[in-house]
Amino acid sequence: MQVDVRxxxxxxxxxxxxxxxxxxxxxxxxxxxxxxxxxxxxxxELVAFLESDxxxxxxxxxxxxxxxxxxxNISNYANSKLSKNGG
Amino acid sequence: MCGIAGYLGTPVxxxxxAKLLEGMVGAIAHRxxxxxxxxxxxxxxxxxxxxxxxxxxxxxxxxxxxxxSIWLIFNGEIFNHIELRQELEQRGHAFRTSSDTEVIxxxxxxxxxxxxxxxxxxxxxxxxxxxxxxxxxARDRMGVRPLFYTERNGCLYFASxxxxxxxxxxxxxxxxxxxxxxxxxxxxxxAPRTAFKGIHELPPGHVLTATPDxxxxxxxxxxxxxxxxxxxxxADRSEADLAEELRALLFDATRIRLRSDVPVGAxxxxxxxxxxxxxxxxxxxxxxxxxxSVTFExxxxxxxxxxxxxxxxxxxxxxxxxxTQSDIADAFPLVIRHTEAPVLRTAPAPLFGLxxxxxxxxxxxxxxxxxxxxxxxxxxxFKEAKLRRFCARQPESRFRPLLYxxxxxxxxxxxxxxxxxxxxxxxxxxxxxxxPLYSHLPRFRTxxxxxxxxxxxVRRELGDYDALAEMRDRLPDDFxxxxxxxxxxxxxxxxxxxxxxxxxxxxxxxxxxxxxxxxPFLDHRLVEFAARxxxxxxxxxxxxxxxxRKAVExxxxxxxxxxxxxxxxxxxxxxxxxxxxxxxxxxRLSRTAIEEGGYFDAGAVEKxxxxxxxxxxVGTRDNMAMVGIISTQLWHQAFAEKAGxxxxxxxxxxxx
Numbered sequence: 001m002q003v004d005v006r007x008x009x010x011x012x013x014x015x016x017x018x019x020x021x022x023x024x025x026x027x028x029x030x031x032x033x034x035x036x037x038x039x040x041x042x043x044x045e046l047v048a049f050l051e052s053d054x055x056x057x058x059x060x061x062x063x064x065x066x067x068x069x070x071x072x073n074i075s076n077y078a079n080s081k082l083s084k085n086g087g
Numbered sequence: 088m089c090g091i092a093g094y095l096g097t098p099v100x101x102x103x104x105a106k107l108l109e110g111m112v113g114a115i116a117h118r119x120x121x122x123x124x125x126x127x128x129x130x131x132x133x134x135x136x137x138x139x140x141x142x143x144x145x146x147x148x149x150x151x152x153x154x155x156s157i158w159l160i161f162n163g164e165i166f167n168h169i170e171l172r173q174e175l176e177q178r179g180h181a182f183r184t185s186s187d188t189e190v191i192x193x194x195x196x197x198x199x200x201x202x203x204x205x206x207x208x209x210x211x212x213x214x215x216x217x218x219x220x221x222x223x224x225a226r227d228r229m230g231v232r233p234l235f236y237t238e239r240n241g242c243l244y245f246a247s248x249x250x251x252x253x254x255x256x257x258x259x260x261x262x263x264x265x266x267x268x269x270x271x272x273x274x275x276x277x278a279p280r281t282a283f284k285g286i287h288e289l290p291p292g293h294v295l296t297a298t299p300d301x302x303x304x305x306x307x308x309x310x311x312x313x314x315x316x317x318x319x320x321x322a323d324r325s326e327a328d329l330a331e332e333l334r335a336l337l338f339d340a341t342r343i344r345l346r347s348d349v350p351v352g353a354x355x356x357x358x359x360x361x362x363x364x365x366x367x368x369x370x371x372x373x374x375x376x377x378x379x380s381v382t383f384e385x386x387x388x389x390x391x392x393x394x395x396x397x398x399x400x401x402x403x404x405x406x407x408x409x410x411t412q413s414d415i416a417d418a419f420p421l422v423i424r425h426t427e428a429p430v431l432r433t434a435p436a437p438l439f440g441l442x443x444x445x446x447x448x449x450x451x452x453x454x455x456x457x458x459x460x461x462x463x464x465x466x467x468x469f470k471e472a473k474l475r476r477f478c479a480r481q482p483e484s485r486f487r488p489l490l491y492x493x494x495x496x497x498x499x500x501x502x503x504x505x506x507x508x509x510x511x512x513x514x515x516x517x518x519x520x521x522x523p524l525y526s527h528l529p530r531f532r533t534x535x536x537x538x539x540x541x542x543x544x545v546r547r548e549l550g551d552y553d554a555l556a557e558m559r560d561r562l563p564d565d566f567x568x569x570x571x572x573x574x575x576x577x578x579x580x581x582x583x584x585x586x587x588x589x590x591x592x593x594x595x596x597x598x599x600x601x602x603x604x605x606x607p608f609l610d611h612r613l614v615e616f617a618a619r620x621x622x623x624x625x626x627x628x629x630x631x632x633x634x635x636r637k638a639v640e641x642x643x644x645x646x647x648x649x650x651x652x653x654x655x656x657x658x659x660x661x662x663x664x665x666x667x668x669x670x671x672x673x674x675r676l677s678r679t680a681i682e683e684g685g686y687f688d689a690g691a692v693e694k695x696x697x698x699x700x701x702x703x704x705v706g707t708r709d710n711m712a713m714v715g716i717i718s719t720q721l722w723h724q725a726f727a728e729k730a731g732x733x734x735x736x737x738x739x740x741x742x743x
Contacts, residue, residue: 015694015697015698016698016702018694019539019540019688019690019691019695020539020540020688020690020691036532036535036539038706039533039536039706039707039708040533040706040707041705041706041707041708042708042709045702045705045706048704
C-alpha cells in the first residue's frame with residue numbers, strides 16, 4: 001500500500017520555508033518560487049530532504065520547476081517516484 | 088591615515104568644546120594611535136587622530152597656513168603629493184614640511200574648492216577658511232575614506248566614523264528602518280543614508296561646503312562610460328596598444344602607492360588581482376616584500392595552494408592567518424562595532440583578523456587588489472547578466488541555459504541543477520530586459536527574501552517603500568545609453584564598492600587595527616581609462632578581465648594569469664549555529680532580545696535558528712538572513728542600547 005507523503009512534505013515546507021507566524025498556511029498549489037518562500041538553493045535543501053528523509057533518488061534532469069514549485073507538484077512527483085520504486 | 092572629527096557652529100554641550108572634541112577623536116583613536124590633537128577656533132572645532140606615515144615629524148594636524156587663516160584636518164593619502172608640491176613650488180608656494188597635508192593646504196589657497204580636481208588619492212578632509220567663514224569637506228572619488236555628518240541644534244558635526252558623532256550629547260543611535268530595508272535588499276544603505284537615522288554619509292566624489300548661512304553639497308567627479316552606439320573613444324586603437332597603456336597606468340598607480348616613510352606590505356589572496364599587484368610591486372622595487380593572507384579550514388573557501396604558488400614565484404616573505412568558524416563568530420560583535428552597519432555576510436570578519444596580523448608584524452600600510460573586479464569586469468554577475476541576455480534572445484533554447492553551469496564552478500549546488508531549473512532561476516524576476524537594474528535583479532530578488540523576517544512594526548513603517556526604485560532614481564542621466572556591461576559595472580563600482588566593499592570589508596576592517604589599505608586599481612586615472620575600453624575587451628566571451636590579463640601576462644606564472652575568478656567568500660551562518668558557537672548568539676536571538684530590538688519577527692527567527700542548527704547547509708537566503716539578523720542585533724546592542732559605552736579596542740589583535 002502506498003503512503004501519501006504529502007503531509008511530510010507539507011511539514012518540511014512549513015518548518016523550513018514558512019517561518020512567519022502571520023503566515024500560518026501555504027496552499028497546496030501555491031508557487032513556492034514565485035512567492036519568494038523558496039529560492040534556488042532552497043530547492044536543493046528540498047532535494048536533500050526528499051532523498052534522505054523520504055527515500056527517493058532524484059535525477060538532475062528531474063529538478064525542474066514543474067516538479068518542485070508547489071506542495072502539490074512535489075507530492076505528486078515524490079509519490080510517483082515511490083510507486084515506481086515500490087512497483 | 089587617520090581619523091578626523093569636528094563641528095561648525097556652537098555645540099550645545101555641558102562640557103568645554105575642547106573636551107567635546109577630545110571625546111569625538113577618542114572614539115576613533117584606533118584610526119590614529121600615534122598622536123591626537125584638537126583645536127577650538129571661533130565658530131569651528133577640529134580634531135585629529137594621527138597614524139603617521141608621511142613626514143612623521145612634520146605632518147602634525149590640525150595644520151594651519153602660516154598666517155593661521157586656513158586650517159586643515161585630513162584622513163588619507165595624496166599619492167601625487169610630490170608632483171603637486173613641485174608644481175606649487177614653481178608657482179611660488181613655500182612649504183614648511185614635507186607632508187602631503189601641506190600640499191592640500193597650499194593647493195586650496197591657490198584653487199579654492201577646485202583643489203580636489205588635482206588630487207590623486209584616497210582622502211576625506213575638512214578645511215576651515217576663516218576669512219571666508221567657510222568649511223569645506225571633501226571625499227575621494229571612489230569612496231575609499233569615510234565621512235559622516237549630522238546637524239543638531241543648528242550645529243554641523245562631522246567625523247570619519249559615526250561613533251565619534253555619538254559622543255555628542257543629544258545625538259543618539261536609532262536604526263533607520265529604510266536603511267534596514269536597503270541592506271536586506273542590496274546589502275548596504277544607499278548613501279547619503281546610513282544605518283543611523285538622521286546621520287548622513289558624504290557620498291564619494293562630493294564636496295560639502297558650509298557657512299553660518301547654510302550648507303551645499305556638490306558632486307565633483309562622476310564615473311562615466313561611452314555611449315553603446317557609436318565607435319567609442321578608442322575605436323582606432325588596437326587591443327595590444329590599449330593593453331600597453333593599461334599596464335603603464337597600473338604600474339604608475341602602484342608606484343605612487345608605494346610612497347611612504349614606513350614599510351609597505353601587500354595582501355596576497357591567491358587570486359589574480361592581488362597577484363598582479365604583488366608582481367607589479369616586485370617589478371618596481373627590488374626590496375624584500377612582506378605579504379599577508381587569510382586561509383580557511385574548509386576547502387570550499389580556502390585558497391592557500393594558490394597563495395603559496397605566488398609566494399614561491401615572487402619570493403615574498405609571507406604570513407598567513409588561519410581563520411576558523413569560531414574566530415569569525417568570536418570577532419563578530421567587534422566587527423559590527425567597526426562596520427557600524429548590519430551586514431549580510433561574514434566576509435568582513437576574516438579581514439578584521441588579517442589587519443590584526445599585519446599590525447602585529449609592524450606594518451601600517453598594505454597594497455591590495457581591491458577594485459579590479461569592478462574596473463575590469465571580473466565579477467560573475469557580469470557574465471551571468473550577459474548569459475541571461477543571451478538566453479532571453481532565444482527563450483525556447485534548451486542548450487543555452489546549460490551555460491549557466493559554467494558560471495559558478497565553485498558552487499557545488501549549482502552543478503546539480505537541470506537546465507530548466509537554471510533557466511527558471513536566472514530569469515526569475517529578471518525578464519525585464521529594459522530595467523536598468525537588469526543585471527542585478529536575480530541577486531536583489533534572492534536578497535530581498537531575507538525581508539521575510541522583518542517585524543510587523545518595521546513593515547508597517549516601510550509601507551510600500553521600494554529600495555530598487557530609489558536606486559533607479561540615482562542613476563546618471565546617460566546611464567541608459569551605455570553598453571549593458573558598462574551599466575552593470577556602474578552598479579558595482581558606484582554602489583556596492585563604496586557602500587559595502589570599501590567600507591565594511593575595507594577601511595573599517597583595516598583601520599580597526601590602524602592599518603591603511605591602498606588600492607592601485609582604484610587610481611582614478613586607471614578607472615577613467617578602463618571605463619573607455621570597449622566592453623568586449625574586458626569581458627571576452629565569458630573570459631573576465633581579458634585585457635587586464637593580457638596587459639600583465641608576462642609578470643605572472645601562467646597558471647595564475649589564466650585562473651578563473653574565485654570570489655572571496657567566508658563561512659556564513661554555520662559560524663553562529665555550530666555547537667561551539669559563542670553564548671551571545673543564543674542571547675541576541677532570544678525572544679526577549681528580538682522583541683526588545685523590534686526589528687524582526689521573533690517566531691520566524693526562532694524557526695530559522697532551529698532550522699540552521701538542524702541542517703548545517705541552508706540556502707543562500709537563509710544564510711544571509713541569519714547573518715543579517717545577528718549583525719542587526721549586535722548593532723543594536725553596540726549603539727542603540729548604549730550597552731557599549733566602552734570603545735572598540737585600539738590594541739592590535741593577532742587573531743580575530
